[in-house]
Amino acid sequence: MDEAEKIAVIGGGAWGTALAALEARAGRETVLYARDAATVEAIAATGYNERYLPGIALPETLSATTDFAEALAGATLVLVVVPAQSLAGIAGDLARGTAKGVPVVLCAKGIERETGRFASDILAARLDPADLAVLSGPSFAADVARGLPTAVTIAAADEARADDIARRLSTETFRGYATSDVVGVEAGGALKNVLAIAAGIVAGAGLGASAGAAIVTRGFVELRRLGEALGARPETLMGLSGLGDLVLTCSGAQSRNFSYGLALGRGDDLAGLKLAEGVHSAAIAARLADERGIDAPIIATVASILDGTMSVDSAVRTLLARPLKREFD
């Protein structure tokens, strides 16, 4: 056990549980906060979080609590793993419970629907921005929880801080690559979710593998254009938290965003599907693009399908009917 470190993981869903299991297994004291008492009781009684991470045994050293302040007490590093739309609601308690200087690492991938803020902007209103970091990249919770090899990006405004956090969170199987491009890492993580819905729609509508490759590639063009307009560095968007995560999330039904698109494309019932952050980010991402004069037809189309103003059939027709242009304008 690393005596000096106590990691508090805020959020007992799939990703929070996976990261907590990873860190506990690496010998770091780790406490998982879940607001849902049944989750905490199940972890204590069975060693599993069947609701969110079925079939994966959690390390015995992982403790879980419904007490937010208890989880944060004495923490030397905090991972925040609640969905983007819930972040503002916990920001005050998080700021009150976290000692100054303790890194707060945001692990959600999304944009606040009403405001267009990314996770770090939401928390920067309450916490010292110097303490904020972001973890993002191609990493399915079940893969990480099983100890399969994974590489992610860890961003903090101060690169030395990012190096330090990457070192403290990395394990034999989980590699954190440091950067100071916080905006780039957040933009890649949020936008790829919207594009994965598009890839799922293409698959669900039976449009074929060639169309699937086209949507991922042209989607990446949009991710780069909008990401750069938001302030991201191009190389960040080419990296793990941009292209890397886009490729993973567009690759099949293990992704909840892809699965959501798949159901849309097939015309299936959407009720009961798991959290797909892209559903909440699509309209605001389209608006951010629009406000900046960025051409992002795939993102805009996903937003229109989700808000019911466009059918999948007419979306395909509209995208195919766009005027021909040069590939790299």
Ligand SMILES: NC(=O)C1=CN([C@@H]2O[C@H](COP(=O)(O)OP(=O)(O)OC[C@H]3O[C@@H](n4cnc5c(N)ncnc54)[C@H](O)[C@@H]3O)[C@@H](O)[C@H]2O)C=CC1
């Ligand atoms: N599941 C995955 O493979 C990965 C997920 N992410 C991101 O992590 C974030 C969380 O995703 P998951 O854990 O997978 O979702 P999930 O749906 O499995 O769990 C969400 C959890 O957040 C909790 N929660 C919601 N609002 C809360 C609040 N106000 N206070 C406390 N807890 C609250 C819920 O009770 C639930 O336990 C998302 O932004 C997602 O995009 C990132 C990388 C991988």
Ligand SMILES: O=C(CO)COP(=O)(O)O
């Ligand atoms: O972000 C993820 C993998 O990096 C998880 O993607 P989904 O939320 O689409 O399952």
